[in-house]
Amino acid sequence: MSNQLIVIGNGPVGHKFLESLVASGQADQFEITVFGEEPRHAYDRVHLTAWFESREAASLNMVPDGFYQANSIRCISGDKIISIDREHKRVTSEQGEELSYDKIILATGSFPFVPPVPGHDRENTFVYRTIEDLEAITAAAANSRVGTVVGGGLLGLEAAKALKELDLKTHVVEFAPRLMMVQVDDGGGSLLRGKIEDLGVSVHTGKNTQNIGDGDECFHKMSFADDSELETDLIVFSAGIRPRDELGKQCGLEMGERGGIVINDHCQTSDEAIYAIGEVALWGGRIYGLIAPGNAMAQAAVDHLLPGATASEFTGADMSTKLKLMGVDVASIGDAHGNSEGALSYSYVNEADEIYKKIVVSPDKKHLLGAVLVGEANDYGTLLQFALNKIELPENPESLILPALDGVSAGGLGVDMLPDSAQICSCNNISKGTLVEAVQSGCCNIGDLKTATNAATGCGGCTALVTQIMNAEMEKLGMEVNTDLCEHFPYTRQDIYNLVRVEKIHSFEQLIEQHGSGHGCDICKPTIASILATCWNDHILDDQHHVLQDTNDYFMANMQKDGTYSVVPRVAGGEITPDKLIVLGQVAKKYDLYTKITGGQRVDLFGARAETLPLIWRELIDAGFESGHAYGKALRTVKSCVGSSWCRYGVQDSVGAAINIENRYRGLRSPHKLKMAVSGCTRECAEAQCKDVGIIATENGFNMYVCGNGGMKPRHADLFATDLDYDTLIKYIDRFFMFYIRTADRLQRTSVWMENMEGGLDYLKSIIIDDKLGLCEELEAEMAHIVDTYQCEWKTTIEDPEKVQRFNHFVNSSNADSNVVFVRERQQIRPANEVERKDLINLKEIA
Amino acid sequence: MSHTETHWQDICHLDAIVPNAGRCALVKGEQIAIFRVKKNGNDALYAVHNHDPFSQANVISRGIVGSIDGKIVVASPIYKQHFCLKTGSCLEDDTAQLKTYPVRIENNRVQLSA
Secondary structure: OOOEEEEEOOOHHHHHHHHHHHHOOOHHHOEEEEEEOOOOOOEOHHHHHHHHHHOOHHHHEOOOOOHHHHOOEEEEEOOOEEEEEOOOOEEEEOOOOEEEOOEEEEOOOEEEOOOOOOOOOOOOEEEOOOHHHHHHHHHHHOOOOEEEEEOOOHHHHHHHHHHHHOOOEEEEEOOOOOOOOOOOOHHHHHHHHHHHHHOOEEEEOOOOEEEEEEOOOOOEEEEEOOOOEEEEOEEEEOOOEEEOOHHHHHOOOOEOOOOOEEOOOOOEOOOOOEEEOHHHEEEOOEOOOOHHHHHHHHHHHHHHHOOOOOOOOOOOOOOOEEEEEOOEEEEEEEOOOOOOOOOEEEEEEEOOOOEEEEEEEOOOOOOEEEEEEEOOOOOHHHHHHHHHOOOOOOOOHHHHOOOOOOOOOOOOOOHHHOOOOOEEEOOOOEEHHHHHHHHHOOOOOHHHHHHHHOOOOOOOOOHHHHHHHHHHHHHHOOOOOOOOOEOOEOOOHHHHHHHHHHOOOOOHHHHHHHHOOOOOOOOHHHHHHHHHHHHHOOOOOOOOOHHHOOHHHHHOOEEOOOOOEEEOEOOHHHOOOHHHHHHHHHHHHHOOOEEEEOOOOOEEEEEEOHHHHHHHHHHHHHOOOOEOOOOOOEEEEEEEOOHHHOOOOOOOOHHHHHHHHHHHHOOOEOOOOEEEEEEOOOOOOOOHHHOOEEEEEEOOEEEEEEOOEOOOOOEOOEEEEEEEOHHHHHHHHHHHHHHHHHHOOOOOOHHHHHHOOOOHHHHHHHHHOOOOOOOHHHHHHHHHHHHHOOOOHHHHHHOOHHHHHOOOOEOOOOOOOOOOOEEEEOOEEEEOOHHHHHHHHHHHHHO | OOOOOOOOEEEEEHHHOOOOEEEEEEEOOEEEEEEEEEEOOEEEEEEEEOEOOOOOOEOHHHOEEEEEOOEEEEEOOOOOOEEEOOOOEEOOOOOOEOOEOOEEEEOOEEEEOO
């Protein structure tokens, strides 16, 4: 039986529907076709503004590679359905494709409303909805000085932020008397306005645009009903949305008076074979323009489509939101305006710190009905739970928003008070019960919990609450988060780092005597060796340190599967002279080493026996090479593209910068390896955005990216700061590295460190850029010490005969390990496999 | 042929093995990892076969020495399994076992019986 299911619209909600259907395990009952009119697959429109950080559509992609193929879904992009024939159950696409259907899911979304004022369709007017819109705005901004957003709602302010970051003098024009009319009251609105104006955006409220015509100094002149005028080069309309309901009209479904396709609690339209979900759907006379209700509708539709499933119903949605608008925290919960009958409100205004908070409570003061928070929204999660779960308020409800003057947290909400059914993450509809279960089945850090449950991966507003629930549950399980480094030290890596620094401890023996027990192990010894190296920068093979090192650090080379080592000399920035390249070739030839080019723009020489390492390094050092630290949890390479010296497009000398940076941080020991790259222009040929620190040259300086990663779990780096001059860039990298080294766990890459950081990127910026903790001077001094005391570990080692003799395989013989056997493949050596080795060793014995 | 006493073979001076580390000795064609562990200021020696059964490489002497649950262990430098130095047993896999050898210090010389 073929059961044709057609999903019309491939936006976030349409995709959520497909995801939920696949997750149900019953998608194979249907032959699924999804139509999207945009040229690409579903992407994350909620975070549209993030496109400006990378200018890569891929960064917003919501569809995992292979999703459609794996689930036998036919996906058609760049075509749209233009008519539905309900009588014959057929649809027709713009490009003439005709398909019959059994069920249709309408997820066509909405379009931005553009007020029909004369001139609204002039050149250089835009909306803010798709990646193509942003590309067009960016192109126009290059030739503009002034930009204006029409609409001071949530999306309008996002658009204003984008224009500001495109270096335009930015205006926001709002018809209503205040910004964010729906979510915020007068008090919050005026504070928000002040904060946004402080950022250099001009706000004009109560402005009714009458005409847009030619400007005198700019491209457009906007004229308002109060006879005032505004000149601007480009205009972005963000004056609300309208449902894309034309198919509903075309095929005669029941429509709302002002548009929208009417649905029931199962998201069925007036034709039971056709469902509508997301911003095209009208439920209870209302269009829901947020992602969370759209996702809930998608789930309700899936549940209803599947026979026998316990149907969730869509019965309206909470429209509470928390977001950061141009760096200002804004949150709104429930009845923010106190419209409910007899509602009482409390407010707290702190003009000095620019904070506004208001709560709306029931007439009996027992329940929270709504709230507005501007300037600081830390209480959002708690307040939302009070409102959603109708938890009884404390006797003095105002304590919920008053600051904790005595340092004791005011009327907070213990997470224990929440029922298991409490919805914690509203974007993805994750309940407390789901989180608790995930913790019980082994998620012990916020990163794992996010991956396992999807909680806190939407707007992120619930991160703090999710963390509290995790910690509370772990405590309850007696799993008291054991963060001890190992059985020998009842401390975290960070604790030990601080002990070493503060007590000026210089050896493992001293540390274990004063703060630990036992003999140590292969966990704590290398970790502490690394900490000692960062703090004091002694030679890693000094007497008190060398027995702590992993074999790679002990032999200062990378151990391979057969017990031989590979050698990687430093080639800073990937720049190497022909003479040095020849030396590498000669050394490789002389010692018969397998040679391979690495991903970090160096040459790796494999197959060196331990006892030949000092001989090899004697030759390399004589030729001017130094250790590349490829063996250490340390700075590896700073990769670069060729930059402005040669490239037609380069805007800075990326090779020069990479060499300077690599030479500055070479030898720096850290919790895990560190990789960097410098690209000479925005084309990003050095792939800097998958590095721990990536640098991309701009015409005005350097953009700095942090916490990227390739490898098993790739992470796109976050844009940390823009257009830095070289000195500031170095200052920020100094601080960033030392803060990471000080606070990360053992073997925690910067990407995971960032994922687990409470407060995330903004918090990191506040420490590194704004020096909120007053640490920066210290961090810089610590880095300066490392830079000043750098030595080539190999050079020092080969000058010490006692150290050199430790490289011999046998303590009582000069023989080599007879078990190391190579065969030749493609003109080079490789370790013999077990069969080959047995044959070769037998041959030798017979001979 | 019967031995009434163990035959001790001289290997090296004690100083050739750094405290809390291992070195490999070649004894009658066998590779034997000898470890010197400091316990309360005294030296204790252990000897196990140098062949790592998990990687088939002769690398046990290059592992980090430590203690786990009171047992003195070495961690294989390749895949990090722990072997008890006293018994040679593997903590992670009881089917894996390193052969052990008698070893002693005599007049600051390391001596081994194989």
